[in-house]
Amino acid sequence: MNESLDDAGLVERFPYARIDHDSKHLYRGWLEKRLLINRCDDCHRFHHPPKPICPRCWCSSLTPTEVGGRGVIHLAMFLHQGPPAPGVDYAKAPHPVVAVELREQEGLRFTSTVVDCPLPEVRIGLAVELAWVDRFGAPFPVFRPAKSD
Ligand SMILES: [Zn+2]
Secondary structure (H helix, E strand, O other), X not given: OOOOOOHHHHHHHOOOOOXXXXXXXXXXXXXXXXXXXXXXXXXXXXXXXXXXXXXXXXOOOEEEEEOOOOEEEEEEEEEOOOOOOOOOOXXXXXEEEEEXXXXXXXXXXXXXXXXXXXXXXXXXXXXXXXXXXXXXXEEXXXXXXXXXX
């Protein structure tokens, strides 16, 4: 993991994000294009977004653990307005936002957008995989249609 960057440096790399001690490992992972999800050392369940304790067994021993980034779209929304982001033009086309259920665990979902996919094909049940784009000078995790299973 990228531990050479101190917390202040990390915050500087993601000026648009609210980073705290619970989420800093998630963002450190992004800088290395790795999706790190907190996993409980006791019951071995993943949970996201990051919390200081396991929401299932209340254990406070958690390990940021890399996931493969494959899953299926669980929920899809199309934003016609929203916060400015590079490459997003709400006037031209709605911006897809999806909650992807990750393969690692039932109910484990990560929310982002979909790239390299025509809007009509963005739908619940679509198999997707993790991809990375640049957002404000730092890697940002997105999804694209899965190439193969
Ligand atoms: Zn637990």
